[in-house]
Amino acid sequence: MFRKVMATSVLLMCSLLLITGSASTAEGNFRIATVVKVDGIAWFDRMRVGVDEYAKETGHDLWMVGPAKADAAEQVQIIEDLIAQGVDALCIVPFSVEALEPVLKKARDAGIIVIVHEASTQQNADLIIEAFDNHAYGANIMKQLGEHMGGEGGYLCTVGSLTSKSQNEWIDGAIAYQKEHFPNMYEVAPRIETYDDATIDYQKIKEALVAHKDLKGVCGGPMPTSAGAGLAIEERGLQGKVFFVGTGLPSIAGQYLENGAIQAIQFWDPAIAGKVMNKIAIAFLEGKQDIVKDQADLGFPGFESIRQDPEKKNLFYGAGWVVVTKENVDEYNF
Amino acid sequence: MNTLSKNRLFQRNEFWLLCLLIVLSLTVGAVNGAFWSANNLFSLFKSTIVTGIFALGVFLVIVSGGIDISFPAFAVFSFYITVKFLLSIKYTGTILLPFLMSMTFGACLGLVNALLLSSFQLAPLIVTLGTGSAVTGFLRAFVGTATLSNLPQPLIDFSRWNIYKKTLADGSIVSFSGAFLILLVLAILIHVMMKRTTLGRGIYAIGGDEVAAKRVGFNVKRLRLFVYSFTGALAGIAGIIHCSLIRLANPRDLEGAEMEVIAAVVLGGASLTGGKGSVAGTLLGVALIVLIKGSLILVGVPSDWQKVVIGLVLITATGLTAWRSRRSDEGGRA
Structure with a gap:
């Protein structure tokens, strides 16, 4: 008897859930999850601000999740759970492009729209939106670093992970720019992996300064390198002898910009990237995917005239990067 | 008498660890002479501070027959709340209060572990896994997820505290962090406690055989x-x-961080079943891990291979100590 009651009530609850679930979509409330590489770092905290703001603006059910630590398997697990929950669309910032392919295929097979950011080589995606062309972003870092170094000497590049596609493309772009414009510069060692951890950045850069007496510049891929390099340079009293230009946020690297340990940080506003991804996802769900085309204006700074990749038709680039130096560091509060 | 103490020396785990440490140092030094520079050695010592203090704690727990994997979460919780509080009152006093606060938070959380363990007779691995993740979750949900870089001045001053500082001919600075003294003092304190007091003997006793320890009183x-x-x-x-x-x-x-620290303690000769281990061994284990991790760039191991090398050296080192201790056990029986 008891069992029967239990079974019926469970069935009832399930059907209730189904009804409410379909009801909410019928009202036009899409459920869209933004899944990032790792939750709780300043970068993605800022993206959450954008996603939350956009949820308020549009009235859709938008939220951001991510693994507690940068780990491909955990990100896959989160996406699996979201597929099971039956979200309408997924906006993904992959930690490892390859590791996500199977689960993203599964999502698309289940009818979920998949929008990807920071992963230009992703195969299983409805659309890939990049804040900029990765090679151009890296080239711009190297342009500034090369100028500070006077076009001469050894430099070292860092990436969060050797499997992180975008960061490695930035560094590829930076190295290509150096070879073309600063022939007297050279890499002291192949790019190093620092796991998005400022402590590891700090320790490895200090070690590299010992190992390579000719090291004069650091080209930072991941955001924490700006803090790690800043601390290492300050501690060794190498201001004006060793230079740093790379990705960073004012809230993390501000103190080192101000005391001259590092020269410039470059970033794009993750809040805007979060909004753009969700805007595109909603457009796809509403059947208005043709708002995303070459030269289109998506209505956000840096995305006023997006560019379609000539070979990969579902890949689009914005042109939104910001360079922050000692002079304008006060203008940013994140 | 002389031969006896000689035999004891060879049988001691610490002796072999020290040999291993020396051999590794000589090898790294032979590949890259910069290893022996003051800059590198001081920086290696600095890297042992945090891992070393963690390891002393884990050493105590392991000797007592338990295990703790919650300590990194406790550490983060303690310093984050401390910093957040000090920032809110715009604290500018001595370094003592931050240390005292963080230490008290840590001790209270540790007490929770102990109470859960003794009142429910649960396995320490499960309890500390649970408390660790609960504390991390609580911190992120209720206290904050943002990285704070504008630390209170006393903490910044502490990070700049050196017991040795010299400006080299090229204008760069060599410095030896004063925080190392704290590790040293704690290590001596715990060594004396474990070897010379009833409290210490009690900890060894409950780890060796809990029932027997109870009977002894x-x-x-x-x-x-x-x-x-x-x-x-x-x-x-x-x-x-x-x-x-x-x-x-x-x-x-x-x-x-827990994995690295536990690895260091086990490498240092502490037995995971309890009742065995020493402070000296623990510190040597930490030194070995820091040396391996902090010399890969000097030796020129490319990023992709660094994890492989760390894993292989760890397996070899623990394998050697295990093999040696089994052999000496057999020798003792015969």
Whole structure:
């Protein structure tokens, strides 16, 4: 008897859930999850601000999740759970492009729209939106670093992970720019992996300064390198002898910009990237995917005239990067 | 008499660890002479501070027959709340208060571990896995996820505290962090406690054979309370030092630190079944891990291979100590 009651009530609850679930979509409330590489770092905290703001603006059910630590398997697990929950669309910032392919295929097979950011080589995606062309972003870092170094000497590049596609493309772009414009510069060692951890950045850069007496510049891929390099340079009293230009946020690297340990940080506003991804996802769900085309204006700074990749038709680039130096560091509060 | 002490020396785990450490140092030094520079050695010593204090705590727990994997979470919780509080009152006093606060938070959390363990008779691995993840979750949900880089001045001053500082001919600075003294003092304190007091003997006793320890008259419950609270307090100290030295209060810091620390303690000769181990061995284990991790760039191991090398050296080192101790056990029986 008891069992029967239990079974019926469970069935009832399930059907209730189904009804409410379909009801909410019928009202036009899409459920869209933004899944990032790792939750709780300043970068993605800022993206959450954008996603939350956009949820308020549009009235859709938008939220951001991510693994507690940068780990491909955990990100896959989160996406699996979201597929099971039956979200309408997924906006993904992959930690490892390859590791996500199977689960993203599964999502698309289940009818979920998949929008990807920071992963230009992703195969299983409805659309890939990049804040900029990765090679151009890296080239711009190297342009500034090369100028500070006077076009001469050894430099070292860092990436969060050797499997992180975008960061490695930035560094590829930076190295290509150096070879073309600063022939007297050279890499002291192949790019190093620092796991998005400022402590590891700090320790490895200090070690590299010992190992390579000719090291004069650091080209930072991941955001924490700006803090790690800043601390290492300050501690060794190498201001004006060793230079740093790379990705960073004012809230993390501000103190080192101000005391001259590092020269410039470059970033794009993750809040805007979060909004753009969700805007595109909603457009796809509403059947208005043709708002995303070459030269289109998506209505956000840096995305006023997006560019379609000539070979990969579902890949689009914005042109939104910001360079922050000692002079304008006060203008940013994140 | 002389031959006896000689035999004892060869049988000691610490002796072989020291040999291994020397051989590794000589090898790295032979590949890259810069290894022996003051800059590199001081920086290696600095890297041992935080891992070393954590390891002292884990050493106590392991000797008492338990295990603790919650300490990185406790450390982060303690320093993050401390920093957040001090920032809110715009604290500018001495370094003592931050240390005391962080230590107290850590000790209280450690006490929770001990109470859960003794009142529910649960396995320490499960309890500390649970408390660690609960504390991390609580921190992120209710306290904050943002990385704070504008630390209170006393913490910044502490990170700049050196017991040796010299400006080289080329204008760069060599410095030896004063925080190393804290590790040293704690290590001596714990060594004396473990070898010379009833408290220490009690901890060895309950780890060796709990029933026997009880019969002899040790208060097992009270000893456990002490061990876990003390380990929590050490985690709090290590946390605030870590936060000060890297000059960031990052709520997702130190993740995965438990594995490295436990590896160092086991490498140092502590037996995971309890009752065996020494402070000297623990410190040598830490030194070995820091040396391996901090010399890969010097030796020129490319990033992709660094993890492989770390894994292989660890397996070899633990394998060697295990093999040697089994052989000496057999020798003892024969």
